Amino acid sequence: MRPILMKGHERPLTFLKYNLDGDILFSCAKDHTPTAWFADNGERLGTYRGHNGAVWCCDVSRDSMRLITGSADQSVKLWNVQTGEQLYSFNFGSPARAVDFSVGDKLAVITTDPFMDSPSAIHVKQISRDPSDQTGESMLTIKGPQGRINRAVWGPLNKTLISAGEDAVVRIWDSETGKLLKESDKESGHKKTVTSLSKSEDGSHFLTGSLDKSAKLWDIRTLTLIKTYVTERPVNAVTMSPLLDHVCNFMILISFIYAL
Numbered sequence: 001m002r003p004i005l006m007k008g009h010e011r012p013l014t015f016l017k018y019n020l021d022g023d024i025l026f027s028c029a030k031d032h033t034p035t036a037w038f039a040d041n042g043e044r045l046g047t048y049r050g051h052n053g054a055v056w057c058c059d060v061s062r063d064s065m066r067l068i069t070g071s072a073d074q075s076v077k078l079w080n081v082q083t084g085e086q087l088y089s090f091n092f093g094s095p096a097r098a099v100d101f102s103v104g105d106k107l108a109v110i111t112t113d114p115f116m117d118s119p120s121a122i123h124v125k126q127i128s129r130d131p132s133d134q135t136g137e138s139m140l141t142i143k144g145p146q147g148r149i150n151r152a153v154w155g156p157l158n159k160t161l162i163s164a165g166e167d168a169v170v171r172i173w174d175s176e177t178g179k180l181l182k183e184s185d186k187e188s189g190h191k192k193t194v195t196s197l198s199k200s201e202d203g204s205h206f207l208t209g210s211l212d213k214s215a216k217l218w219d220i221r222t223l224t225l226i227k228t229y230v231t232e233r234p235v236n237a238v239t240m241s242p243l244l245d246h247v248c249n250f251m252i253l254i255s256f257i258y259a260l
Contacts, residue, residue, distance in 0.1 A: 004042035008035055015057045019064040024081075026067060030054040034069050036081065048079045050086045057098050061105040066127075068108055070096030076110050078127070078134070087131040094118050098151050101127070102158045107139070109161055109175075111149040120149045122163060124175060142178045145169065151197035153206070155220055162220070164194035164208055172223055182223040189225070190216065196237045209235030 011030035018025055024045065025037045034055050036045040053073030060067050060081065067079040072095040078087040090096075094115030101108055110123045124140040147166030155162055160181065161173040168191060170184040184190070192212040199206045205226065209215045211234040217227040 006037055006042045006044070008037075008044050008047075009033075011054075014054065017058050017060060019060045020062050021064065024060075024064060026058050026060055028055040028058050028069065032071075032073075034058055034067065034079075036067075046084050048077075048084050048086070050077055050089070051075065053095070056096070059099050059101045059108075061101055063105075066105070068099045068101065068127075070099045070110060072096075074112075076108075076125075078131070088134040088136075090123075090125060090136050092123075094121075097148060100153045102154045104158070107154075107158065109152050109154060111152045111163065111165075113148050119143050120145065120147065120165070122149060122152055122161060122173070122178075124161075140175065140178050142173060145171070147193075150193070150195055153197060153199055156203055162197065162206060164190075164197050166193045168192055168194055168210065168212070170194065170197075170208060170218065170223065184218075184223060184225070190214065192234075195235060198239045200240050205240075207238045207240050209238035211235070 009029040009031050013027055013029045015028040023039050025039045027035050032051045034048045038045055051071040051073050053071045055069050055071045058069045065081055067081050070076045074092050074095055076090040076096045076099055080087055092112045095113045096110055097113050098111040106127055108125045108127050112121050114120045122142040123138045126139055128134045145167055149163050149165040152161055152163040159175055161175050164170045172182040174181055190210040190212050192210055194208050194210050196209040204220055205217055206220050207215055207217050213231050213234055215229040215235050215238050218225055
């Protein structure tokens with residue numbers, strides 16, 4: 001396969017996301033403009049203009065109709081994927097670090113950074129099918145833990161939330177009450193900042209990458225550590241193959257692919 005070079009961003013990339021069908025790739029960068037690309041030929045489909053700061057993350061709905069983006073400008077925006085129209089803006093008092101649509105796309109989890117006197121927080125927002133009915137109210141807000149929360153995703157059947165970040169602890173929360181259900185053991189868990197978190201295609205496991213030069217595979221329901229992958233450099237990002245029993249860890253200079 002001949003590699004495709006996509007040129008368009010003027011500053012470093014921060015996040016990449018395929019849609020469910022794999023035919024559109026969304027990219028986020030520090031240049032404020034999330035971008036959509038045709039995955040088969042690298043042609044730029046369009047950009048989403050409205051953020052005034054670095055865009056740290058994005059997610060796309062299962063029908064590829066809506067995009068959600070989180071930015072250092074203290075906002076999370078909903079977009080019409082096809083037209084680029086901004087449908088709504090959730091505004092916060094601190095930078096938005098992570099976003100993730102629930103199964104069914106009716107909810108979204110958002111994390112915000114600690115800023116001034118505000119601690120880090122996890123927010124659950126209801127996503128309305130009709131943009132005119134959209135509100136900014138949070139259905140749930142979980143404040144803390146200490147440090148930045150780099151990733152938060154939905155657990156099985158949207159009943160839990162999984163978060164991880166600067167304090168190196170992976171946590172599972174009840175998505176209705178905000179109660180802490182489980183957290184990773186300090187001896188077997190990560191020793192430094194968790195930089196990335198990725199779920200398996202079937203939602204039964206998830207993978208975390210850390211600055212402690214390791215990636216760890218966990219059971220998503222019990223938070224049981226299944227396997228640790230040791231690397232030579234800090235792990236910046238991780239992902240799991242939807243087809244093969246492989247995980248991929250991205251370091252600063254090199255990448256490795258491991259068999260589960």
